[in-house]
Amino acid sequence: MKSFEAVKHYFNRAADKLELTENMRTLLLTPKREVQVQVAIEMDNGELRTLIGYRVQHDNSRGPMKGGLRFHHEVDLDEVRSLASLMTWKTAVVNIPYGGAKGGIAVDVSKLSTRELERITRKFIDEIHDVIGPDTDIPAPDMGTNAEVMAWIMNQHNKYHGFNPGIVTGKPVEHYGIPGREEATGRGVGILTLKTLGRLGHKPKNTRVAIQGFGNVGSHAAKFLQEADCSVVAISDISGGYYSKEGLDILDALKYANANNRSLEGYSAAKHISNEQLLELDVELLIPAALGGVITSENAPRIKASLIVEAANAPIRPDADDLLTDRGVIILPDILANAGGVTVSYFEWAQNRQFYHWGLDRVRQELEHILSAAFEEVWALSREHDVSLRTAAFMLGISRVGRATVLGGIT
Numbered sequence: 447m448k449s450f451e452a453v454k455h456y457f458n459r460a461a462d463k464l465e466l467t468e469n470m471r472t473l474l475l476t477p478k479r480e481v482q483v484q485v486a487i488e489m490d491n492g493e494l495r496t497l498i499g500y501r502v503q504h505d506n507s508r509g510p511m512k513g514g515l516r517f518h519h520e521v522d523l524d525e526v527r528s529l530a531s532l533m534t535w536k537t538a539v540v541n542i543p544y545g546g547a548k549g550g551i552a553v554d555v556s557k558l559s560t561r562e563l564e565r566i567t568r569k570f571i572d573e574i575h576d577v578i579g580p581d582t583d584i585p586a587p588d589m590g591t592n593a594e595v596m597a598w599i600m601n602q603h604n605k606y607h608g609f610n611p612g613i614v615t616g617k618p619v620e621h622y623g624i625p626g627r628e629e630a631t632g633r634g635v636g637i638l639t640l641k642t643l644g645r646l647g648h649k650p651k652n653t654r655v656a657i658q659g660f661g662n663v664g665s666h667a668a669k670f671l672q673e674a675d676c677s678v679v680a681i682s683d684i685s686g687g688y689y690s691k692e693g694l695d696i697l698d699a700l701k702y703a704n705a706n707n708r709s710l711e712g713y714s715a716a717k718h719i720s721n722e723q724l725l726e727l728d729v730e731l732l733i734p735a736a737l738g739g740v741i742t743s744e745n746a747p748r749i750k751a752s753l754i755v756e757a758a759n760a761p762i763r764p765d766a767d768d769l770l771t772d773r774g775v776i777i778l779p780d781i782l783a784n785a786g787g788v789t790v791s792y793f794e795w796a797q798n799r800q801f802y803h804w805g806l807d808r809v810r811q812e813l814e815h816i817l818s819a820a821f822e823e824v825w826a827l828s829r830e831h832d833v834s835l836r837t838a839a840f841m842l843g844i845s846r847v848g849r850a851t852v853l854g855g856i857t
């Protein structure tokens with residue numbers, strides 16, 4: 447099943463419960479606009495390279511469209527479309543005044559120099575500057591992009607449209623960004639994980655955790671959960687998995703990765719395992735925090751965790767989702783679990799518009815407040831309708847977007 451088909455599948459399951467008509471489903475699922483542009487650049491060695499850039503603007507009934515920019519070699523239009531749609535439901539679940547969008551370029555950033563990355567970013571903005579804006583569509587970081595890339599986006603967009611830091615979020619703190627944005631997605635995963643554990647009657651100290659991915663999201667989630675007394679027994683990156691039965695020292699692993707070009711390659715304080723083995727470890731909690739589609743109907747039967755928190759977008763394929771849910775595994779879905787990032791993006795954007803500065807304590811407090819409220823609503827809905835947390839989250843998101851669409855007038 448392709449990526450957008452998968453989102454459609456979850457959407458329809460929730461839409462059945464909400465008894466939405468076929469026409470309403472088509473209206474809510476169809477993206478408003480899909481832009482595909484040529485990004486031609488000169489590489490450092492003088493070679494010409496032509497890339498394709500995408501921006502899918504899915505829905506704006508609740509506010510300007512919002513979503514990250516992904517630079518990854520597997521990016522294609524179908525994936526960007528599915529991620530844009532997930533952003534629509536995500537912003538609605540946490541009830542922040544945004545719609546959903548996503549962008550991407552199919553490129554392997556690990557093979558680019560910083561200058562090449564900057565040229566690609568600026569050229570992409572040259573091509574799409576007139577379809578994005580602080581009141582229409584606001585990009586942010588995603589896989590393969592970071593605060594530095596966001597600073598280039600702001601600078602390039604401002605050349606066409608004048609100074610406006612609210613054009614993009616996830617900027618460096620020293621350059622119109624907000625403290626706590628970088629940690630926000632991982633921290634949000636941590637906050638929501640603790641809430642779920644509490645609701646299920648699991649104590650953090652009896653919870654062994656395996657986290658796939660040790661990038662921005664995975665590493666902050668690992669740190670937060672270790673500080674909360676969970677035992678993080680495994681982490682991983684593209685160099686493989688690192689496992690310790692007694693629990694890893696996350697600060698030590700972070701120090702190692704930071705000194706080693708952000709890679710865990712060669713980390714010897716733990717046993718080396720594969721990324722596949724990590725998913726199947728004997729743990730209570732599994733957090734996929736890397737690529738989409740890593741849990742399939744093939745490996746799902748071997749997964750031992752009783753709770754899975756989707757820090758990545760769409761890490762579980764729909765057929766695996768069914769197998770796991772039937773077995774009683776609780777899944778905290780991406781559109782709630784990783785919504786901390788876009789929530790703090792909202793704070794950054796609001797601040798940029800007011801030229802008012804929030805400190806880290808306030809950011810963390812407001813983040814917790816918004817995520818907790820969303821968690822309570824999704825949990826209550828899942829109990830009330832006897833559905834999974836994923837279906838409940840989709841029901842909440844879809845009903846908010848549907849209501850705003852009708853109130854705004856359809857034709």
Ligand code: GLU
Pocket residue numbers: 512513514515584585586587588589615616759784785787788789791
């Ligand atoms: N890329 C992140 C996500 O998938 C953040 C988006 C944003 O901050 O706008 O939620």
